Amino acid sequence: xxxxxxxxxxxxxxxxxxxxxxxxxxxxxxxxxxxxxxxxxxxxxxxxxxxxxxxxxxxxxxxxxxxxxxxxxxxxxxxxxxxxxxxxxxxxxxxxxxxxxxxxxxxxxxxxxxxxxxxxxxxxxxxxxxxxxxxxxxxxxxxxxxxxxxxxxxxxxxxxxxxxxxxxxxxxxxxxxxxxxxxxxxxxxxxxxxxxxxxxxxxxxxxxxxxxxxxxxxxxxxxxxxxxxxxxxxxxxxxxxxxxxxxxxxxxxxxxxxxxxxxxxxxxxxxxxxxxxxxxxxxxxxxxxxxxxxxxxxxxxxxxxxxxxxxxxxxxxxxxxxxxxxxxxxxxxxxxxxxxxxxxxxxxxxxxxxxxxxxxxxxxxxxxxxxxxxxxxxxx
Amino acid sequence: xxxxxxxxxxxxxxxxxxxxxxxxxxxxxxxxxxxxxxxxxxxxxxxxxxxxxxxxxxxxxxxxxxxxxxxxxxxxxxxxxxxxxxxxxxxxxxxxxxxxxxxxxxxxxxxxxxxxxxxxxxxx
Ligand SMILES: [Zn+2]
Numbered sequence: 456x457x458x459x460x461x462x463x464x465x466x467x468x469x470x471x472x473x474x475x476x477x478x479x480x481x482x483x484x485x486x487x488x489x490x491x492x493x494x495x496x497x498x499x500x501x502x503x504x505x506x507x508x509x510x511x512x513x514x515x516x517x518x519x520x521x522x523x524x525x526x527x528x529x530x531x532x533x534x535x536x537x538x539x540x541x542x543x544x545x546x547x548x549x550x551x552x553x554x555x556x557x558x559x560x561x562x563x564x565x566x567x568x569x570x571x572x573x574x575x576x577x578x579x580x581x582x583x584x585x586x587x588x589x590x591x592x593x594x595x596x597x598x599x600x601x602x603x604x605x606x607x608x609x610x611x612x613x614x615x616x617x618x619x620x621x622x623x624x625x626x627x628x629x630x631x632x633x634x635x636x637x638x639x640x641x642x643x644x645x646x647x648x649x650x651x652x653x654x655x656x657x658x659x660x661x662x663x664x665x666x667x668x669x670x671x672x673x674x675x676x677x678x679x680x681x682x683x684x685x686x687x688x689x690x691x692x693x694x695x696x697x698x699x700x701x702x703x704x705x706x707x708x709x710x711x712x713x714x715x716x717x718x719x720x721x722x723x724x725x726x727x728x729x730x731x732x733x734x735x736x737x738x739x740x741x742x743x744x745x746x747x748x749x750x751x752x753x754x755x756x757x758x759x760x761x762x763x764x765x766x767x768x769x770x771x772x773x774x775x776x777x778x779x780x781x782x783x784x785x786x787x788x789x790x791x792x793x794x795x796x797x798x799x800x801x802x803x804x805x806x807x808x809x810x811x812x813x814x815x816x817x818x819x820x821x822x823x824x825x826x827x828x829x830x831x832x833x834x835x
Numbered sequence: 836x837x838x839x840x841x842x843x844x845x846x847x848x849x850x851x852x853x854x855x856x857x858x859x860x861x862x863x864x865x866x867x868x869x870x871x872x873x874x875x876x877x878x879x880x881x882x883x884x885x886x887x888x889x890x891x892x893x894x895x896x897x898x899x900x901x902x903x904x905x906x907x908x909x910x911x912x913x914x915x916x917x918x919x920x921x922x923x924x925x926x927x928x929x930x931x932x933x934x935x936x937x938x939x940x941x942x943x944x945x946x947x948x949x950x951x952x953x954x955x956x957x958x959x
């Protein structure tokens with residue numbers, strides 16, 4: 456590949472596997488599946504890919520996942536990197552791809568992630584133990600707290616401060632399940648009611664089983680290119696204000712608004728301009744806090760907004776996580792956070808509805824609202 | 836340049852939660868680093884905290900991360916805003932709620948995890 460002149464980063468293609476139990480496939484199999492779909496969607500051959508950005512895989516820990524994948528998949532990129540920012544990794548990798556294209560360093564950057572988090576040896580139990588390690592090694596992990604526990608603490612304080620009740624959080628779970636109902640690739644598609652969510656077993660109070668995303672197998676890929684296409688990335692931003700839940704300065708200023716503000720400013724947009732949303736939803740409280748800090752919903756209003764149809768396409772609302780989000784499409788690590796991006800690209804392309812709008816916004820967080828990445832997309 | 840000394844991995848010293856004040860810039864911090872996270876200087880003055888504070892949030896865990904904790908479910912984990920302005924994680928009673936006044940109870944070794952108990956009304 457000759458070095459391109461750079462400029463704008465377009466979305467050349469996307470790929471998303473079904474999420475759920477995909478027995479027998481490992482990280483490389485899943486990543487290859489999504490990458491093949493993505494290249495085919497982009498109409499590119501392997502030799503045209505000159506940049507590769509991957510995440511990490513908890514089921515295939517490796518010092519050099521990007522190079523490992525490059526060899527396996529059959530590409531020889533001139534730029535390679537593997538990122539690790541927890542749930543924000545996928546969006547951070549897409550942001551890096553955008554920067555590589557804009558700078559002219561690369562012409563076609565493949566961003567790909569996937570893992571068999573559910574069906575790997577150890578499965579759920581191993582994943583829960585691994586994930587708990589994002590807590591402070593000396594001052595949090597020894598207390599037996601888990602990822603749902605860290606988010607349960609956020610939900611407890613947020614309820615105390617903003618009056619968000621468990622039934623308000625349940626609205627998020629019901630809505631995401633409703634979105635997933637029509638998607639054959641979604642991990643969880645059986646509709647649930649508010650009563651079902653409220654009656655589900657406690658995991659880390661106030662969070663119950665249906666407030667938590669499932670652990671899934673799956674993969675996703677995105678191709679960023681200098682070749683003009685229908686969708687382009689017009690803004691990207693990040694914010695990193697803490698790592699640990701005990702070190703969050705204020706639960707109302709976690710960095711989400713800072714990150715979103717940076718991305719929107721770069722795009723010359725405000726939250727009111729956004730037509731399609733893809734917002735990280737590892738737990739019902741995650742989506743609630745992100746929507747409210749960024750400003751899509753007012754403080755304490757997410758549950759009410761959902762009840763009133765603000766995010767219900769069939770009632771004239773803005774589409775949000777149309778695939779069902781992490782809560783229902785599923786969560787397979789880095790790919791889980793990329794699925795929102797793939798979904799927003801699909802919406803802007805008019806895959807779901809020809810009038811979906813022109814401006815998209817995707818936000819992901821890693822850790823305990825620790826790492827934030829926001830991306831703004833525009834359709835021609 | 837001096838070699839760094841290993842940082843303290845315990846949050847308490849004896850029967851007190853311990854924090855650090857930078858003698859250079861005055862910044863106070865809780866988690867030991869061996870340097871001031873604001874200015875980077877290494878001349879730090881440890882000081883003891885009252886161990887009393889207000890519960891900011893609490894979660895009761897019904898799913899444990901390790902086999903060791905599986906036998907303990909359900910157990911409560913709280914974040915407590917200590918009166919001196921630091922937020923710490925600790926164990927507490929299952930029925931403790933945000934807003935409650937609590938105090939760290941030290942039993943056994945000083946590097947055991949923090950355990951908070953509600954202050955009697957008369958103490959509040
Ligand atoms: Zn200092």
